Amino acid sequence: MLFGLIALHAAAGLVVLVGARRLGRWGFVVGGTAPLAAALVALASAGAVLDGRSTTQRAGWVPQLGLTLDLRLDAFALLMVALVSGIGTLVFAYAWHYFAGSAYAGRAAGLLTLFAGSMLGVVLADNLLVLYGFWELTSITSYLLIGLHDDDRDARDGALHALLVTGLGGLAMLGGFVLLGHAAGTLQLSALLADPPSGGVVPVALVLVLLGAFTKSAQYPFHSWLPRAMVAPTPISAYLHSAAMVKAGVYLVARFAPAFADVGPWRPLVVGVGLVTMVAGGLRALRPFDLKQLLAFGTISQLGFLVVLFGLGRPEATAAACALLLAHALFKAALFMVVGIVDHAAHTRDLRRLPLLGAGWRATRAVALVSAASMAAIPPLAGFVAKEKAYAALVHGDATDRAILAVLVVGSMLTVAYSARFAAALWRPDLLVVPSEPRTTLDAGPRHGILAPALVLASATALLGLWPATWSRLVDGAANSLDPAAHAHLELWHGFNATLALSAITLAGGALIFALRRPVSALQARLAPRRSGVDAYDASVRGVLRGAGWVTSVVQSGSLPVYAGIILATAALAPLLAMVSGAWWPGWPDAIGRAGQIPAAGMLVAGATAATVATRRFAAALLLGVVGYGMALLFVVQGAPDLALTQFAVETLSVVVFLLVLRRLPDRFERESQPLLGRAARLAVSALVGVWVAVGAIAFSGARTAAPVSEEMVARSLPEGYGENVVNVILVDIRGLDTMGEITVLVAAGIGIAALARAGRPPRPRPERRSIREHREEVGA
Amino acid sequence: MNLLLVVTAAFLCACGTYLVLSRHLSRVIIGIGLLGHGVNVLLVLSGGDGGRPAFVGGDGGPVADPLPQALVLTAIVITFGVIAFLLALAYRSWRVTGNDEVEDDVEDRRIAREAHQGEPEAST
Structure with missing residues (x-):
């Protein structure tokens, strides 16, 4: 069944891609059946899975190497499938409207379906190498999706940036997986996590795995690809860059943390990177005028929050993180959809040009307000329930926990501030920036039906906040499957306690930052680092290209004598150097x-x-x-x-x-023209080869210990090969196939010679380089 | 195994190497021929000091090791194939350029020049 779902994605995606031109946006209907089916299957098996009966399926791939295609649906995977396939289905519905009239609709639909299948594979895989395979597939499909408008240079550059960063992280992760698998003796994820290996290589392996997770989830300092990926059409951003792909890194941290959080570098690294990302991303989200950029940095910040919570590897934090994971996907996908709707109607998403939204936009603005409020953790919405849980997990801890909590509160204040900024953009944009030309007013609302998916998401946000019991069981089961000690009981109202006070402080602090937005942004503009992450990326790409040019100029001189000289000198020198040590000298021969x-x-x-x-x-x-x-x-x-x-x-x-x-x-x-390899060098290489041949001949003949195999050949020549000439028997009998190959080589050479001799232009006589015959003919005449 | 043949093999290989490092294709070909001969001497050497031809029957005295001989036979023929093919290349080179000199790869020289000027190609 699980295999079938992934196969369905692959088949639907390929069908849509092949028929992209003909299907157009109908591709979203055809492709959308796959995530819908996955969502329905997840819903149908939810009861059993949440009771702790996970579904496992396996198929041999290369069983001799321990490579099996294991898929496993446990409660945490179920939560991820809800994001990937549930929100995925809504994104497909949204894209159906968004891509109306677009020439790219078919291709986008096919690639999005393939991406959904890859992402499903990532969260279902129970084998490290299978997980890695799907992981890279998400990188590749996301590369193609970000670069969907392939005639746009920004899109291509952004896509390449994402691919290089996530791809390199993926390679590091593969190295970590191999080390871990070797240390544990199994590549099966569930077995590995149930009985985590220990020892010298495990910390190294974990750092490598975390590199993969950090690059994928856009953690500092690898974050800069995510804002750049916003060149993608908005449905793609809504899906890949809020709900699905960027959660893959978080998913990995979540899976590994309960087993490995106590290993040396894990907690400092993961919590440190997560905290920095949360605060830095939140600060950056206060600055851009582009609404998608604002959401992108907000996503980076929230991913940092999730990484901290999961990375702690503690039951209460894990449970809180599961709730936040779902809440974030709901509000962030809805917000992206709203930006896309506004962008479509107003043809801009720049705060400085955004029109005032009139009567037709009431529903859209309500959706944005509810989702932004959930992002700011305002009660009684899903985001508030999740954040209360997160604060509660840390508030009773030791000094370190309190320090982490303090940073989280600061990060959450920034979240409140940029959420307010987003909401203001749709309600009172002049609060943020007063443009030189007065804003126009846009009365006609969005196209019919395009709001529906976002409306569903916003309703869910409200429903889950007002009635936490609806998702308490899902979050409880998911947390429990990660860490048996983790239990979640979601509630809207916990009474007056420290957590509530912190929430109030967060909201007040965020409101204050928003109220002081002008001095804050002036200060930020003064203190902002001059070089952005994109600059660093560009510099490193340029550096790699320059290094490649330098290496090429050194090793690839283009001169045949130089190449031959290096090859021959290496062939002679390497074994000679190896012979410097060791007793190999057999004595002088006769x-x-x-x-x-x-x-x-x-x-x-x-x-x-x-x-x-x-x-x-x-x-x-x-x-x-x-x-x-x-x-x-x-x-x-x-x-x-x-x-x-x-x-x-x-x-x-x-x-x-x-x-x-x-x-x-x-x-x-x-005389040779410009000899790159001088006579002295040629003589030196020749002498080296001569010395090597002589020394090698003496050494190898002295190293012989076994009886020559040819004695047996002589003995078996007549009885088995029916020949008295042993050399002949060897050639045509014992090494018959070898001789056959030799004949083939000669035939190939013959064909090549015939082709070379007959092909080509007639000779071009040159006055200074005449053939002997021409010379003779001239002299004779 | 004797020093005379060891030195001979080494000398043939050294001469061959010297010629292979030339720019003239005809010299390179002769060098490859010499290298082939040098290696064949080595193979013969590995069979010991020789002896009667390796035929079954006869007076039962020590026979030469047949396996290196089989290898040498293969090597002779393959070397011939290589040399004939290279000669065809030299012939073709003469047809196209009027001589048999192997010139430097123009593209490689251009890349090297650009690398030294510090101007890598655009990334896309």
């Missing part, structure tokens, strides 16, 4: 073996010397033939008549081929 070897060796050395120093091409080729015949002589002496015959025939043929080609080329070797 000076001379058989007497017959002396004339053969003399012929070889003399021929080779002459061929090397020859200045005429013909002479060099003929001298190579001399060396070949010397080889034949040596083979005769060594007792290898087959070799001698072959060598003799091949050498004769070689000389003929040489002469056929060389007659076209000038008689003498010309």
Whole structure:
């Protein structure tokens, strides 16, 4: 069933992509069936799952390597499926309206469906490598979705930024997974978390895994891709960048925290990064004029909040985080949808140009107000219930807890302030900025039906706040499946206590920040760092490109002699250096073996010397033939008549081929133009190779311990190969396939030679470089 | 194993290397031929000091190791194939450029120049 759901997403997504042009925005109807089915399945199995009976499905993939496709639906996964598929279905409905008349509708629908399937895979996977696979699929589909308008440079750059950051984080995470899997002896997530490994590599592995989580969930200092990804059409932002993809990192922290929070670097790292992200993101959200940017930094801030709560790895905090996870997805997706609706109608989402919204916008503004109020944790909404829970988790703790709580309160004040800013943008934009030209008034409301999904979300926000019992069980089950000690009982009213006081302080502080918005923003403009995260990213990309250029210029000189020299010198030097240590010297061998070897060796050395120093091409080729015949002589002496015959025939043929080609080329070797590799370097490399060959020959022959395999070959030659000539039997019988390959090589070479010889243009005679024949013809004439 | 053949093999390989590092394709080809011969001497060496041809039967005295011989046979033929192919390349080079000199890759030199000027290509 779980496999079927993912397969349904894949199939629907591919169908929509293939028929993108024809389907247009109907693609959202076809593709939307997949998340709808997933949501319905989740709803149907909710009862059993919340009772603690998780559904597990597995299929062998490479069972020999312990790779199994495990999927598991426990209560926390159920909560995530509610976000991914439940909100996903609403986003599809919203996109159906949003993309009306857009040429990109079909492609967006197909990619969004594939993304929904990948995200479903991330939250259902019960195997680390399967999780990683789906994780990367979400990165890739999100890359394609952010860059949907592929003719827009900003979209392409933003998409690449997101892909590089999340992709590199994903690679680090894979490294962490491999280390963890190795330490635990299993790649199964549930088994790993039930019995967490310990030891030296575990902290390293966790830091790597956290890198993946931080980049995906846009935590500082990796956050800058998320605001940049806002170039994507708003339904995509609503889905990927509030409800689904950015929650993947939070999901990972949530899964791992109960098991690993006590391991060395976890708490300082996770809580520190989360707190910084929450406050810095909140501060940044007070500045942009673009409403989507405001929401993007607000999302970063809220993700930081979630990372802190889950990262603590404590039962009460985990339970609170589960509630906040759901509340955040509800209000943030609705807010994004509202921005998209306004953007569509007003053709701007810039605070300085935003029109005043008239009578037709009452419902839209109500949705925005309820959702923003939930974001600010104003009672009696879902956000308030969740935040009360978060404060309650920390208020009775030790000094560290109180310090964390203080930062959370500050971050929440900022949240209140930017929530107020968002609400003001739709109700009284002149409160925020008075434009030079008076604002127009937009009376005609949004297109019919486009508000419905956001209305559903806002109603849920209100309902869940007023009646916490509706989702108390879901949050309780989810927290409980993460940490058996975690229990949640959500209530709207806890009585007058410290938590309520903190909430009141938060609201008052946020209101104060909003009231003082002009001095605050002046101060922020003064103190803002001159270089943004995007600048840092751009600088690092430029640095990588410059480094790549430098490396290329060093290692890729473009000169064949240099390449060959480096290869040969390395081949000689590396083993020689390895032989510096170790007792390998077998002692000097005899000076001379058989007497017959002396004339053969003399012929070889003399021929080779002459061929090397020859200045005429013909002479060099003929001298190579001399060396070949010397080889034949040596083979005769060594007792290898087959070799001698072959060598003799091949050498004769070689000389003929040489002469056929060389007659076209000038008689003498010309001086070489700009030799990058000087004569001294060539001599040094040659000497090095010679030394290596000599030393290697002595060392390897001395290292021989086993009896030669050829003794058995001699013994089996006649009885099994039916041949008396052992060399022949080896070639055609024992190594028959090898000989077959050799023949193939020769045939391929022959075909290549024929093609090279026949192809091409007619020769271009040049006055300064004439062939010998031309020269002769000229002289003869 | 004897020093004479060890030195011969090393000398052939050194001469071959020197020629391979040349810019003239015909010299490179001759160098590859020499390297091939040098390696074949090494292979023969690995079979010991030789002996009677490796035929089954006969007087039963020590025979030469047949396995290196089989390897050398393969090597001779493959080296021939390589040399013939390279000669065809040299011929083609002459047809196109009028000589057999292997020139530096223009594109590589351009990249190196740009890297030194510190102007990497645009990222997209």
